[in-house]
Structures are given as C-alpha cells and as structure tokens.
Amino acid sequence: MPIITLTTDFGIKDHFVGAVKGSIYSELPDAKIVDISHQISPFNIMQTAYIVRNAYKTFPKGTVHIIGVDAELSKHNKHIALHLDGHYFICADNGVISLLIDEIKPKEIVEITIQNHYFLPFTLENFVKVACHIVRGGTLDVVGRKIKEIKKLSEFKPIVSSDNNRIKGNIIYIDNYGNSISNISKKLFKKVGKGRPFEIDARGHIFKKLYEKYSDIVTFSETTNSFTGKDGEALTLFNSSDFLEFSIYRSNLETYGGACTLLGLDYLKSIEVRFGS
Amino acid sequence: MPIITLTTDFGIKDHFVGAVKGSIYSELPDAKIVDISHQISPFNIMQTAYIVRNAYKTFPKGTVHIIGVDAELSKHNKHIALHLDGHYFICADNGVISLLIDEIKPKEIVEITIQNHYFLPFTLENFVKVACHIVRGGTLDVVGRKIKEIKKLSEFKPIVSSDNNRIKGNIIYIDNYGNSISNISKKLFKKVGKGRPFEIDARGHIFKKLYEKYSDIVTFSETTNSFTGKDGEALTLFNSSDFLEFSIYRSNLETYGGACTLLGLDYLKSIEVRFGS
C-alpha cells in the first residue's frame, strides 16, 4: 500500500496533525503515514518546497505527499493534485510546486473539485479524501478537473549575469545546525563556472574553496588522538541536497550559534559567486 | 487492530515517548501507535483536554487513547479507564475527562487496579498494560474495579448571565499560530444569542462580526493578482473545533506575533460576548 507523507506548518503541539491522521485511519485502517515536517514557519512555501524536494525522492514511487501549508481554500487559492516524477502531490495552487521542481513536467494535474463546502485549513479534509482515493488505486480525474497551468513563482531563483561570470543567489533555508543554504545548485555552479577559479562572497566573507564534507576542515592529530583546531571555522560545500551551503564546523544554535547568525546569513540574504578567467 | 494514541507532556527530546512505544511493541508487536501531542505544557490538563477532545473523534471507534499528563499514581490521583463515545480513554482521575466531554455519559468507568507497586510517571506502565489488554479485546472489568464517579472540574466553563444577554468566557488554548481560543462554543453562542446582534469584548478590542474562514478578511485584487491589505488584522471566527477564536490574519509567533501577544489574549484571559436586543 502506498505511503502517505505529511508536510505542514501545523506544529506538533496542537491536535491538528493527530486529527489529520485520525481522519486518514478512519478512511483507511491500514494506512502508512510518515511525517516529513510539521515545523515549517507559518505560510512559508519556500521552506516547504526545500523540505519536500529533498525528502520526496527517497520514498518509493507512488507515494502520496500531502502539503498542508497556506492551504485555506478560496477562489484564489485552489486545491490541486499532481502526478509528478512518479509521485503524487496534493496541495494548494500557491506556487509551492514551481519551487519544488526544476524542469520535470507533471504527468497530470487536476484542480480538486470534490469539496462541497468552505474549508477550514487545519482539517485538510479535501486532501485526506484525495490521498485515500489515490492510495486505493483511484485516478485523479475522478476527484478533480484536469488543468494545464499552475501558479509559478520566479522569485527565489538564482540569476546568472549576462557575461556568465557571476551568479547571484539567496539563502533559502536555515537548517537545524544553523547552516545557511542557498538556492545555487551544484549543477548551475558547474554549468556557469566550467571549472574556472571562483570566489564566493557572502556578506563580505570570501570563500575560495569548496569542501567535500564538513570534517574536511579539521585535521586529525595522531599525537593527541583527536581533531585539531577548527571548531567554529566557516566553510562552504555542496550539501547532501546539492545546494551551496555555508556552515560553521560543529555549530550549535543553542550555544555559540551557526552560519546563519555568525556570518549574518539569514533567510533571503543575498550571496554572489564570481568566476575568474 | 485498534489504534493506540498517545497524548503526554513528556516532550520529544527525552527517551520517555520512545520507551512507552517500546513497551507497547514488546507486548503487542503489531501495535499501531499514533502520537497526538507530547508538547502539552507540564501538568496542564486544560490544554490536554482541548487537544484530546479535538483529535479523538477523527479516529475510528474502538481507538484507545492514553493520556499521560499529571499521571503520577497516588492515593489521591487514581488511574482510570473509560469507555466513552465509542472510544477508550486511559488517564489519571485528575479532572481531565470532565473538561474533555460536555454531556456524553461514559458507558463504563473503572479504577485501574492492576498495579502492584508505586509508579514513576514517565513509564506509563499501567496505562500500557491496560491499553494492550483492550486492544487484544479484553474488557475493562478485568483490569479495574467499576466506579461511577470521576473528578469533575467546573473551572474553565463559560458563564451565562442570568438575563441571558452575556456570556463570560476565557482563553483556554493558544495554538501554533498564536490564535487565542476561548471556551465559548458555537452551540452555546447560538443558544444564548438566538440570532441577535452581538459584540465581543476581548480586553477592550471590540468585534462585531464573525468570519467564516481566515481568508475572508482579505480581498483579492484582479489587477495585481494578489490579496490586498489585511495581513496583521484581527478577526474572530468559530474554528474547526467550533470554539470562538481570535486570530491575526497570517500571524507568525516567531516574527510579529499572534492574537495571543498582539491582543494580549493569553491563556486564561477573560472575554465577554454581549447580545443586543
């Protein structure tokens, strides 16, 4: 039976997540439900997209992903369901899908038409019904009306200079360790850079090297049998999601801080990569 | 197999929740366990009741709900199990059940008698044993002694004035978005108001309108293709649990705040509904 995943900004204190799960189990007693995140900042669809894009691919094909962020149904915030990259996504047509994918074309998109009354966001009633329908093997055209266009957001995309020597990007996500993650992908970096030397300018902090992994910044001393030095040193690398990331080695947001605080690289701050000749 | 749900004030950092699940799986390898919330403020049975009452009904009949809040066994804090509205509840006799239900009469109540030693609260040893017993199809009288009375709390109930023109209520819950939720139900509001005009006084903020949904406070501009204006505006509505709620449109507690902070409507603050003639 296909898995249903949940990504919301509901938090985990309130009854909302439990109630959504209860509704699913009431329809589908053997459902397999997996939480991706409920800690999205309220209404933040950029964060949502970053989290879902990095999680969904690890699930088996056919998984149904419910995205309950900024999902109150209204004339201008329709509910949609998509078949995309072998997975199903159920969400509001608020632009989140355009941030989630690069060029992959959805195989099918429908505007959900099964609701017959207004919709309070936290129950996700529509989404649950559609998800259970898909899990039972139903097709999208039964629960919605085929559409071709969904809302596209072009903010949050990196910009390449006309001479191909610079990429301007932004911080799009701060992770649990305070690492600041930009919207510059390894693919774009390689395509524009073509192996040239580079410098990365992050609010005046200049980086000229990309590390392979976090611990490459430290060296192990055989004498002391421990790592030397560089706790607290800044580094850049492409993270496990292949985005350019700024990190402080062994950072801890609760104590001395992370890249986001120590380098001032908060959400939406701009960075620049400059390639030399 | 019936689901077992968990609602506790254990938090999610410590081993407590994991240990309770381990104990259940050790007794019942195929158990289905669903977390409702572990983020209850320590010992807060009002919060507990609000969360459980809104979540439990979405689960299939026969579900077993473990409530691990203020549950240290003592002579004056007995352990009980109830069959109520088609569901089973296992908790301490600390009044939480009286806050959870309005008039529904329990079909059966027992004082749990299987413990044979004192009880450290975080293991929920008794509750796990009783839950597994029920899931296996066992009856309550095997694990406890039938009782008729449980502790009742009358605090936290709204008060209707003798002339039926006013309802005094309190804020009983702050949700993840900083919305302030009162103990005044839609049912009571309609019963007392009988369709009369009203004003709601929340610490000097006067509301004369109830919205149907959050986004009704904004208007969509076809010219700009976006919603206009009212982020940050206060509104009142009956929420998805049918309680009178005070909300700031698209509030965010991490940044500019929610109704609880911006209107000063913290936990237990009083509000008043006045009906005109």
Next chain:
Amino acid sequence: MPIITLTTDFGIKDHFVGAVKGSIYSELPDAKIVDISHQISPFNIMQTAYIVRNAYKTFPKGTVHIIGVDAELSKHNKHIALHLDGHYFICADNGVISLLIDEIKPKEIVEITIQNHYFLPFTLENFVKVACHIVRGGTLDVVGRKIKEIKKLSEFKPIVSSDNNRIKGNIIYIDNYGNSISNISKKLFKKVGKGRPFEIDARGHIFKKLYEKYSDIVTFSETTNSFTGKDGEALTLFNSSDFLEFSIYRSNLETYGGACTLLGLDYLKSIEVRFGS
C-alpha cells in the same frame, strides 16, 4: 519483522528524518520505524547515550537501533554495528557505546565496510543499508569486518573516593521538566553507601532524604480536597532510569523554571554524595 529505531540530532524541522525514513521504506516497504529522539543537542554523545540506554531495553529483542549523532564518516570516525544485549546498534565509533553500557560485552562488533564513497551525514545511507540488511535476517559479517575494540570514553563516570565515603558525580542530562539527572546510579549508591546515612551536596543545596516518587513531597489535605504546599520545593530521588535526580515539584521550564535553573544544576555541573558512619 524487527523494529528500526532512530535517534539523531537532526531536529524535526528539516527533511533529514523524513529522508531517512523514505530510504528505509524504499528498501523495505513493510519496515516498522520508531523515533526515539531527534532533539539531541548537536554532536552531544553523552545525551545520546543517556536517551538510548533508557529507551532501548523497552523494545523487543532483535530491534535495530540507528544512532545518527556525530556520524560523519572519516578515517577517524568509523562506522560500526554491534550485537549487544540482544539488540543491534548502528553508529559511529565515537565513544557513544561506551557511555551507553556498563559492563555488558558486545556479542559481535563490525566496522562497516560497505560504503564506497564519502558520506554526507544527514542521509545516513550506510546505516540504512545495514539496518535493512539486519532486519532481513542478514549477519553482521556480510556488511563489515569484525573488530574487537571500540572507542572508550572515561569522562562522565562518577568517582568514588579511596575511603569509600564519597561519590563525585556530574549532571549528565536535563529532561523536559528541567529535572537534573546525575550519572550516579542507584546500584553504585547502594554499593558504596551500604545503607549508611548520607548527604547529597548539589552546589551548596544539601539533601538528606531520597523520595520514592515526585508526589511524596506533597501532602493531601482531606479538608480542602487538594494537595498542600510544596509546589516549587526541591527533592531528590532515583528516577525511572535509576539515576540520582534533582527535581522541583511540578516544575515548568517555560514559567518558573526547573531544578536545572533554580538550583543551578546545569549540564556537567558536579555534585557530591557523602556517607556518614
């Protein structure tokens, strides 16, 4: 099918935990995955050990425990898998196992050798592969090379004075209620104390009594039908994990604080037990 548990410092906002679960379900569609904690302070293996040691025993024998803390693979931070006390543990060889067990000897230890490329920590790719292999009934020698020694840490162990009259310990964990938990076990206390009178010195606060349970510090008044007095009073007891714990009755870290703040008993602070004659 054996359960797989997860203990990490990933937090629950990012996609990391969801991605690990997705990877497991992709290999093993019917996997049973249980979260123990994802809220470990970054890189804190002492916390990790405390949580895992108290949770793992409640699970059925044969359970596979993935520990994703301080787990970036490097020449000096190898990946290991152990068969220990009937359970399997998969983690980095960073000393966490030596903090987790007292004298129990592992039945088998392997250094995991299946990885063929460098390793970004958040995907736990190696750990997932090994866990699924074990769940399918595979043996450790297929995924690793037998070793005999793992890293041992002797910090964080209590010290008994040479005259057997004192135990010096440290606070090793602060729980959700702000209780401060030391590394002095009931077993050690009894072995050294041999029933003698004692005083416990916690930063100048002297305790001469151990309570059996938290509520033993309050007394119930039949007159007022409620507990009298001692909210906010400090007590010591052996907690449900049999470690010496300092607690404030009905403490609440969000409001008036817990033992960790009110008694100044933060993480790593030292305490002393003195036995009289």
